[in-house]
Amino acid sequence: MNAFKIPESVLVVIYTPRLDVLLIERAGQPGFWQSVTGSKDSLDEPVLQTAVREVMEETGIAATPAQLRDWALTNIYEIYPVWRHRYAPGVTRNTEHVFGLCLPDTCEVTLNPREHTAWQWLPHDAAADLCFSPSNAEAILLLPRFMA
Template identity: 70%
Template sequence: MSSNYKIPESVLVVIYTPELDVLLLERADKPGFWQSVTGSKDNIDEALALTAQREVMEETGIDTTQHRLSDWQLSNVYEIYPTWRHRYAPGVTENKEYVFGLCVSRDTSVTLAPREHLQYQWLPWQEAADRCFSASNAEAILQLPQRQR
């Protein structure tokens, strides 16, 4: 696969507090679209946990090594929105997304990547799930009460 194309394997990282408030980011390329941290593998050999660590750092400035990053052992396959298909090799229409959770304290500093996100907000988990444009993101957030221990 050409390095010019995105790899159709990505991570979704739900960042939340012990009180189950969830960090959501507003996409710069789609204002009004709110989501958790997401991002594709940089190369086919990149471990998913490293993809999650890298994406969290790039998008929020949060260092996952200072918090509890957990692999939820959950994956979703979804159709890539036509808007973004040009980023993938011709004929690639689906992406496999692996879900991680990251528990942080509410006072954790967030520094957005301005090219990727316009603003962020902390919301109670149910409200955050309702705000997400991605069904798989909303479903992951709705699992928080069972996953938080």
């Protein structure tokens, strides 16, 4: 594992056919609700594998690569100053790859308490409103397009 986080990550929107979206609350940042996110573990880790791994680590949901859909969306954004110490000196931007995971229905999840403290399923528009990350909110608002 690298000493610093790799500035390439995934965002996985987990949802149902009724457009209910799973949000998880970040540990240490009350009110910071988000979808599953996480950085690559190594430079050569495929982003699809990163997505599968992060879904399992953050929710306990054992998704297969075939269940994840690459939305072919990439966001490049400024890393929040509060988290820049996790990256190599001078790294200020992250590249995020967006995936979707459709589950047949809402379900219980098992959080990693070091990363998240609460979870909830919400209608997609309410979930987008609650997200602290603009790129996460935008991805959730695009959900109906990916359902078509």
